[in-house]
Structures are given as structure tokens and as C-alpha cells.
Amino acid sequence: MNPRSATALEHHAPLFAEARGDIEVSFEFFPPKSEAMAATLWQSIETLAPLAPRFVSVTYGAGGSTRERTHQTVERIVRETPLTAAAHLTCVDASRDEVDAVARSYWDAGIRHLVALRGDPPEAGRAFAPHPQGYATAAALVEGLKKVAPFDISVACYPEVHPEATCPEADLDHFKRKVDAGADRAISQFFFSAENFFRFRDRVAAAGMHIEIVPGILPVTNVAQTRKFAGQCGAAIPAWMDEMFDGLDALPAARQLIAATVAAELCGQLYAGGVRHFHFYTLNRAELAYAICHLLGVRGGPPTDGPRAKQAA
Numbered sequence: 001m002n003p004r005s006a007t008a009l010e011h012h013a014p015l016f017a018e019a020r021g022d023i024e025v026s027f028e029f030f031p032p033k034s035e036a037m038a039a040t041l042w043q044s045i046e047t048l049a050p051l052a053p054r055f056v057s058v059t060y061g062a063g064g065s066t067r068e069r070t071h072q073t074v075e076r077i078v079r080e081t082p083l084t085a086a087a088h089l090t091c092v093d094a095s096r097d098e099v100d101a102v103a104r105s106y107w108d109a110g111i112r113h114l115v116a117l118r119g120d121p122p123e124a125g126r127a128f129a130p131h132p133q134g135y136a137t138a139a140a141l142v143e144g145l146k147k148v149a150p151f152d153i154s155v156a157c158y159p160e161v162h163p164e165a166t167c168p169e170a171d172l173d174h175f176k177r178k179v180d181a182g183a184d185r186a187i188s189q190f191f192f193s194a195e196n197f198f199r200f201r202d203r204v205a206a207a208g209m210h211i212e213i214v215p216g217i218l219p220v221t222n223v224a225q226t227r228k229f230a231g232q233c234g235a236a237i238p239a240w241m242d243e244m245f246d247g248l249d250a251l252p253a254a255r256q257l258i259a260a261t262v263a264a265e266l267c268g269q270l271y272a273g274g275v276r277h278f279h280f281y282t283l284n285r286a287e288l289a290y291a292i293c294h295l296l297g298v299r300g301g302p303p304t305d306g307p308r309a310k311q312a313a
Contacts, residue, residue: 023296024277025051026214029284030059031069037284041073044286049081050300051293054277057115057154060088067102075109086154087111090119091141095133099141103148113152115187116141116178120232139177146182155179157186157213159200163234172207179209186211187279189233190218192241192262194269215270218281219263219288220245221255260291267296 027048032038045056058073070087077085087106089099106114118138130136135144138155145151155178158171165171175186191197201213220226223237223245230237244262248255267278278296280289293299 021297022276023271023298024054025289025293025296025298026054026056026277026279027289028057028059028216028279028281029073031073032284033069041284044282044284045077045081045083047286047290048282048293049083051290051298052300053083055084055086055113057086057088057113060090060117060119071102071105074106074111078110084113085111086113086115086152088115088117089141089145090117091130091135091138092119093131093134095131096135096144097133099135100144100148103145103151107149107151113154114145115154115156116145116183117156137174137177139174139181142178142181142183152184153182154185154187154214155183156189157200157204158189158234159191159196160189160234160236163232168203172203175204176207176209179211183211185214187214188216189235190216190229190281191235192238192266193236194266194273196236197270198273212277214277214279215275216279216281217263217267217292219259219292221252221259221288256288260288260295263288264292264295267292271296 029041029044032041048056056077058070058077060067060070074085074087077083089102089106091099094102103114116138118141135141142153142155145153155175157175158165161168161171162174165174178186188197188200197215204211204213218226218229220241223242227237229235241262244258245255248258267275270278278292280292282289
């Protein structure tokens, strides 16, 4: 084999050819708004459960708009599946006493993991304003929740800087306050550049913070929807991604294939950089997350331990 061919093969090894079963995953869901959406959610949970995720999290709507549905979904996961459930909890439009009461109810229900977030205002375009008797920041929320009970707490981080931050340094300082308040790990906002994630991870380490940073992975099938999400969280969508999905509006299967390929390539780059835990934003669909996990070497048996099987037992 000539040197050029050997070099090409060396630098283009099959995706995850070196994966050794040392990868952990977790999944994020949102509470369903209808019976049909609930059926889709539980089918997705049943599909992903055999992969033995580290945990699954359930989001909390802007302004606490899904508080009851979030609570019901998390409790059902704990009651009907073997999964570890994490509930999102925010500061928006609630007093400290109200937030603490919600946290206590989670603890009493057996939920030990919370994702503590400042949260988005209930009205789009409205600036965040802390409740007069509430937690003003995510760092204050973390500190308060640790006083309620010894929760395992995840917080958010932004590899490409929070859109409301005045500068990267200010954003890093805010993140450090959450770490100092007792956060156990950070889950990143989604991104499409492994370089941006690694640069952020290096800055965190250089600032003396020793905390696990889990990359958030969003498999993209709807570029317009992803662009909307990105605008809300400060994530950049590369031009090549728009071009990659151009002309596929009427070809959902092709979109799925490309979405899985793009996300898998990103995960492969992160794995090469030492990442061993991936958090997937599923949008309540299992197919893409399951396919990427399979590529990562995360395998499960038939969904015999999912919600339906446990209900029947």
C-alpha cells in the first residue's frame, strides 16, 4: 500500500472503531400535552430503557407552565420503569417556599436528581425578572436545593456563551458560581462544533473548576426548528448544515439518515477528545438517539424491562 493510501486510512478510521463499551448516555424528554403525545413519549422511553441510561430528565416549561405534567411524568418514570429520573426545576415566577415545596415533593417521591436552571420567562421576548421572594439565579437555586435535601444536581453550561452574557468571562464567572454552590455536573447546551466544546472545557479547567461537563447532543432533522432553538440559546448553526439538509423537505427518511450521520460524527470527535458521557435531547423521539447510541457501542437487549413490561409484571 502506498504511503498516501495508508495515511488516508489512518486518519479516516471507521466511526467509533475504538469504542470499548466505556460510554454512558442520558436522555432528555419533555412532558406530553396530549394522550397521543404521551403514547409517543412512553414508546420512546420503552425503546431507550434497555440502553441503561445513566438517567433520563424531564423538562420544565417556561414560567413553570408544565409543572404538574413534569411532576406526573417524572413520578411515572420512577414508578413504572427501572430508570433514574431527573426533574428540571427553575426559578421563574415562584417564591423560594414554592420551589422548595416542589423539591421536597420530588424527594418524598424518591427522586434524587434535579436539573437546576434559572429558566426562561413565560413570554417570549420578555426579560427575566426574579420573583420578589424567589431565587434570583441558578446558583442561588442550587444552593437552596442542597439545603432542602442532598440532591444530585445538574446545571446548564454554554460552550458558545449564554446569549444574555455580556462576555465569555462573565459567563464563565456565572458558571463558577453554580459550581461553587454545589452543582454535581454540568450538561451543555447543544452545539455543532467539537472545537467549541473542547475550548470551553479547557477554560473551565483553567479556572480551577473540577466538575464533569456532559455534552448535550441534538440530532437535527428540522433545520428551521433547530435554528429557532439556537437563537434562544446562543448556539451557532454552521452554513454547511443548512446545505446538508437543503432539498430534503419531502424526504424524511433521508433527513433521518443525514441527521444520524452528522450527530454521530460529532460524537466521534468528542469521544476522541475523551468524552465518555453523552446527553441526548430526544424531542421525545427514540430512533435517532438509539441509532447513535448503537454506533457508540451502547447496546441493549429487547425492551423487556420497559414501562409496559413492568406494568404487566
